[in-house]
Amino acid sequence: MIKFFLMVNKQGQTRLAKYYEHVEINKRTVLETEVIKSCLSRSNEQCSFIEFKDFKLICRRYAALLIVVGVNDTENEMAIYEFIHNFVEVLDEYFSRVSELDVSFFKAVSQVFLSTWQSTGVVLIRFYF
């Protein structure tokens, strides 16, 4: 199960956050800070899967944008890793060429995507329009 989906920029500013399990708002901030810290500190050569507390983080970097997905223990890391890429491909196609600012602009739109396509934290087959 996916616990949360995060998009942050290189400065560590949250661009998009979607939680599939309720987390209190002040705890979210703390969690995001920790997650972002542990993801940003990693270089490209390092592994993209991080065991974080009792769940796993899968991060993938696209230029200045970092996408982090938090999943529980039963989820397959590789599946999520590819899923992130799928998501970005879809965005890219939809907005012809997606950039960090686009994402923030159309955050509401991509929210709609996220909420439609993977409602209860499960990955459906793929994104499509």
Place this chain on the structure above:
Amino acid sequence: MSDIVEKTLTALPGLFLQNQSVGGPAGVKASFSSRLGGLVRGITALTSKHEEEKLIQQELSNLKATVSAPATTLKMMKECMVRLIYCEMLGYDASFGYIHAIKLAQQGNLLEKRVGYLAVSLFLHENHELLLLLVNTVVKDLQSTNLVEVCMALTIVSQIFPREMIPAVLPLIEDKLQHSKEIIRRKAVLALYKFHLIAPNQVQHIHIKFRKALCDRDVGVMAASLHIYFRMIKENPSAYKDLTGSFVTILKQVVGGKLPVDFNYHSVPAPWLQIQLLRILGLLGKDDQRTSELMYDVLDESLRRAELNHNVTYGLKALTYVIQQDPTLALQHQMTIIECLDHPDPIIKRETLELLYRITNAQNITVIVQKMLEYLHQSKEEYIIVNLVGKIAELAEKYAPDNAWFIQTMNAVFSVGGDVMHPDIPNNFMRLLAEGFDDETEDQQLRLYAVQSYLTLLDVENVFYPQKFLQVMSWVLGEYYYLLDKDTPEEVLTKLYKLLMNASVSSETKAWLIAAVTKLTSQAHSSNIVERLIQEFTISLDTCMRQHAFELKHLRENVELMKSLLPVDKSCEDMVVDASLSFLDGFVAEELSQGAAPYKPHHQRQEEKLSQEKVLNFEPYGLSFSSSGFTGRQSPAGISLGSDISGNSAETGLKETNGLKLEGIKKLWGKEGYLPKKEGKTGDETEAPPVPQESIIMETVDQTLIKKDQCQVLTQSKEEKEKQLLASSLFVGLGSESTVNLLGKADTVSHKFRRKSKIKETKSGETTSAHNRTCSYFSSSSNATYEDGYYLDTLQDRGDKELNKLSLNSGLLDSESLTELPSVEKLSNCKLSSSPSLFTDNSMEGFQPSQSTALSVANETSLAASLLEETSEHMHSDLVEVCHNETISLSSFKIWKDDCLFMVWSVSNKSGLELESADLEIAPAENFKITEQPGCRLPIIEAESIKTFQYSVQVEKPFTEGNLSGFINYQMMDTHSVQLEFSVNLSLLDFIRPLKISTENFGKLWLSFANDVKQNIKVSESQAALPSALKTLQQKLRLHVVEIIGNEGLLACQLLPSIPCLLHFRVHGDVLALWFRSSCSTLPDCLLYQCQKVMEGS
């Protein structure tokens, strides 16, 4: 074709978005950039968090003003909502906008509604009270003719929906399963998946429809239904075995590329769908050869087509799993593993260590543990430390090559793991030292080494050890200092004293320290330090320390007593304590004769207080519910009024012993002449470690292998050689198949330091504890045939004997009030702190349950006396045979007592021979609490006779179906023991009792309960009449009919021990509207399920 429709549908909102603004993506940008865009850019430009906060706070106050202004149009509201979402996403509270989000979803046009729903799904959570306001909107949208609206409603339902309102939308969503549009069907399936997650009972009746969804011609619908199946199969794989074929066919089609090209992801056909299917097949095929065979082909095919990925961690993970199956595989990859071990990425390093942990054996332990310790010293994160420390301790215990290494490793573990490590580690370590293993001399050497190493450690100046480590040290020094053979423990006392005076030592540790001092004092004749210590601490502000100091002071005055109380090297042995305090009888009698009030147990006092309150209470329904719930549990027969002194004190005695003896508590005080150890040892010898010869051969084989390797790569650099060397030390002992089991998971591993099972010991060993005897006396005295009125008639009689024995024991011990010292010691320790440690932990365990067991003991006393009437008085089930063989037959039946479910198992010996011992053990079950001692041992069952075991079962949390399993173990003369397994099904109804309350009370309770579930069920005509429905409910569910008003009925019941549940029902045509309310959140669901079953069944 279907895809095209779907695409248009989902693209609709996007189109709307574009049409509304100037048109095209550029137009969207323009409308957003004015407000949201400006905000985002503003935030991006900021450099500090502080500035960001200021900006957002300002934005929020603007928004607050706008949204609450009456002139704000819905269109403006939509725009505000988007900005609010962004603010909340950055972690700022925007709760003032929640209600407006709901309004927007209610009132807006299509696009505004969409934004409203989106905001709701992001802002609220399932238990949010505002969510209820959304239910009506959802119901309305579900019935809408506009597909987009239906889609939105289904989406929101599958994201967040209040659990208790599910019945309101369930029929609507079920209808949508037959909808002509795929996207609607798929969303309906997802909504039902959500319901299955939060309230599985409510969707149980639609299982058939899920099958239809699985066979849907649209891939999306099928894929969505897989998620429901995955969960259902996980819960109960056996019920879905018949679907294996279908899943295999689906997977075949997917792998074979039969799906539309759309589903391909980088030319792999629907990878996520494949993963899900493989997971399901994995669940179905587990432990089932026949089902598994069905899938071999397709699995082979999928594997062949799957491209292997080379992300290193992933590979390592896979390797770790593979190695669990076959350790020799690790040999092929040894150089990779070595490289990973030096990898700059700590995560890969950790995965490597995880792998090494799996292949650890007696030969490579030192190298592996050294690597682990190195990593441990570098890491800072608590989670990692806790994890790794546990592993090191486990390995060290299993494979330690020698004493010195073991103690040093454990020292490292304690000093690094410090106070974050799992409390089991020091506890196990001390238990290991105390209980020892096979060889007594080696035991002593280990202990001696520990003592010496701690003395050196304490010699080092200005080093701070973690509290846990100090506690371990003080315990070991206290127990085993005598092994040093020094005349006086002056030296160590000085050290302990120094620590005691140290301000950085916690008061919990100080208690350990002073306990050690006390033990050492019994070996010393006189010591200035002890005197000084007593002086210092008798005036200490810490109550606990003061208590210890006083005890020490008094004990010192009576050296003989002290020595008997604190014997040397007897830490594993249990001490018999006269907990009945019978030596006080004289004192009590004297006080009574002088007019003192007799002692009343706590619960009795409370009861009296309550009944007094009742007199004064003029409120019509003052009788509180809990009181009626509790009185049921206290059986009046168990409460003696205190007129009989010895009876009274004996009763408390029983409780006390019960409390003290509950677990395998490690006692620091022992008694002479008790030999449980001997027995444990003979048991251990039989499972002596395998002969190491094989491993030696293996080693040589390995080395030759490595030599060969080295020959081939003579030109290797020095560095490479080092790696090879490391490899040879790491992978030693992995080569041959005949080797010891390397996984460390199986029990066949020869542990270097094997702990004896303490629990076993208490169970099988000769037990002097009063509780065990009472326990066996309860069971053995009920060894009658199962027939009404043949129960425990001699019980009263035996009870008296038992009490005599107890007071006899007390006579054996020295009199004076000091006999109660150990329990006082425990109590004070118990108060000390709540942080877990060996001592506090145990005493907590020992004491907390004693309250409840005290009650149950009281119950049992009465029970014993009244069991005769019991079977006729209470409802009971028929005797059912649960398992049998040629020698014995085990039957069981349930007695539905008012306060608990009473399970009786009767063992009948069919053979003509005597059974030496019989043991009935009930496996601990998740939902139940078995109040009696879980293991009972009857010494002898004579030929062709019957004995019974009795357990009272309580529920811990509501459930629908449960099952209690266990096994019976018996031994016949000169044969080995035989074990028979059995299981008994329990239903929730076994624990439901009528709750007799008045209508006023019903009304009052109804309002106070927060959890409710409503459901309409259709019933046959014959059932529809109120009286017959009532009768069914009353009889089958044991509900109490509170009142009948017209076509409505009020019923009440309680789940034992005392969770009330109220039911309101109304008959309307052939529909029965049920409405449950309870203080427990899951109980209504479970009851509803039972209700449906009963109504359908009849």
